[in-house]
Amino acid sequence: MAAACGLLDGAGNPKPTIFTEMSALAAQTNSANLGQGFPDEDGPEWIREAAIEAIRAGVNQYAPGRGSLDLRQAIAAHQARHYGLTLDPESEVLVTTGATEAIAAALLALAGPGDEVVTLEPFYDSHAACIAMAGATHVTVPLVPHGGGFRLDADALRQAVGPRTRVILVNTPHNPTGTVLNLAELEAVAAAARAVDAIVVTDEVYEHLVFDGARHVPIASLPGMRERTLTISSSGKTFSLTGWKIGWVAGPAPLIDALLAVKQFLTFTSGAPFQRAIARALGTGKAGGDADINALRDTLSYRRGLLMDGLAAAGFKTVRPDGTYFVCADASPFLSAEVADGAAFARWLPGAIGVACVPLSAFCRAGSPTAHALANWVRFTFVKREDTLRTAIDRLAGLNGA
Numbered sequence: 001m002a003a004a005c006g007l008l009d010g011a012g013n014p015k016p017t018i019f020t021e022m023s024a025l026a027a028q029t030n031s032a033n034l035g036q037g038f039p040d041e042d043g044p045e046w047i048r049e050a051a052i053e054a055i056r057a058g059v060n061q062y063a064p065g066r067g068s069l070d071l072r073q074a075i076a077a078h079q080a081r082h083y084g085l086t087l088d089p090e091s092e093v094l095v096t097t098g099a100t101e102a103i104a105a106a107l108l109a110l111a112g113p114g115d116e117v118v119t120l121e122p123f124y125d126s127h128a129a130c131i132a133m134a135g136a137t138h139v140t141v142p143l144v145p146h147g148g149g150f151r152l153d154a155d156a157l158r159q160a161v162g163p164r165t166r167v168i169l170v171n172t173p174h175n176p177t178g179t180v181l182n183l184a185e186l187e188a189v190a191a192a193a194r195a196v197d198a199i200v201v202t203d204e205v206y207e208h209l210v211f212d213g214a215r216h217v218p219i220a221s222l223p224g225m226r227e228r229t230l231t232i233s234s235s236g237k238t239f240s241l242t243g244w245k246i247g248w249v250a251g252p253a254p255l256i257d258a259l260l261a262v263k264q265f266l267t268f269t270s271g272a273p274f275q276r277a278i279a280r281a282l283g284t285g286k287a288g289g290d291a292d293i294n295a296l297r298d299t300l301s302y303r304r305g306l307l308m309d310g311l312a313a314a315g316f317k318t319v320r321p322d323g324t325y326f327v328c329a330d331a332s333p334f335l336s337a338e339v340a341d342g343a344a345f346a347r348w349l350p351g352a353i354g355v356a357c358v359p360l361s362a363f364c365r366a367g368s369p370t371a372h373a374l375a376n377w378v379r380f381t382f383v384k385r386e387d388t389l390r391t392a393i394d395r396l397a398g399l400n401g402a
């Protein structure tokens with residue numbers, strides 16, 4: 001099964017993800033690791049204290065299968081407050097082991113052999129792996145740079161969606177490109193889904209990490225989309241607590257029930273004390289985490305500027321991300337016969353100057369037109385301490401002489 005889905009290498013070992021490979025290389029070479037996108041500072045202390053309190057208070061056994069009710073209520077309130085989406089916490093919210101489990105449960109529950117699942121390309125690696133595990137066929141719509149940003153091609157979307165399309169899986173704000181889909185793009189996805197009666201599954205884990213006044217709009221909030229959309233998010237990116245793996249999915253009760261049927265045999269439940277703490281973090285006003293979210297966004301906005309300036313000074317062409325914590329850069333000026341594309345550049349860079357990044361081809365299907373179009377592009381993350389970013393920028397400045 002794992003072999004059939006392309007998850008093993010030729011020797012039968014699990015293929016390491018590109019993030020694992022690049023982080024190992026970064027560690028060996030003592031590089032500033034701007035490859036793997038995890039924060040190097042922990043989330044707010046009061047939220048961590050809330051988890052410790054929950055453990056001391058005896059919240060240490062299985063949480064309810066759908067997640068603890070206080071967290072489901074907090075998620076429903078969060079969706080109402082930010083997006084005007086009303087959800088019944090009893091039947092329309094499911095707590096999962098990170099967004100990762102929600103994505104897996106959604107694809108295993110909703111798609112199978114003969115079904116097509118449409119995603120953007122480049123795409124997050126787990127999306128492709130879960131489509132393969134579900135036995136469904138992966139169809140992609142390119143997101144390529146033009147007019148300064150990576151934008152969705154509505155014609156390509158219309159062509160990709162057809163009678164076999166069961167799920168359109170959309171990630172916005174988008175990893176790796178930093179694109180925040182605009183209203184016209186979201187409406188194109190919604191129209192395509194309605195045309196063939198497909199379900200939309202959205203991965204919105206960067207929902208709060210948007211910059212320069214960009215606005216994240218969940219597709220579920222567009223007219224007629226609530227009943228066919230599953231909205232997935234997670235506390236990992238929002239609160240810099242990626243190790244806790246508290247995620248969730250919200251949508252109509254019959255779809256949530258279908259996911260629950262799968263989820264109960266994936267993990268059953270997880271993270272009871274962390275659920276309690278995230279229920280408080282999602283709260284509003286002085287008792288909640290809104291101020292922490294705003295502070296993280298401000299810090300990231302500053303670091304985005306720092307990294308973009310550094311990359312530009314080093315000679316890279318970049319695309320300004322409206323969201324997430326990644327900047328994509330075209331490494332073409334630094335390529336040669338020996339270091340011929342973005343993947344080779346990413347493998348070469350740590351040893352050469354002590355900086356790690358990841359190639360965009362790792363987010364594409366091998367040999368696809370998008371993989372070809374983005375062959376020279378790499379992704380740098382700015383969710384790192386300022387001193388790490390400055391070290392990386394100093395080292396990148398030496399690239400022309402390297």
Ligand SMILES: *Cc1c(COP(=O)(O)O)cnc(C)c1O
Pocket residue numbers: 097098099100101124171175203205233234235236237242245246247
């Ligand atoms: C980090 C990430 C996830 C994983 O979220 P978890 O809550 O850690 O499981 C899912 N989707 C995207 C696009 C991500 O970048």
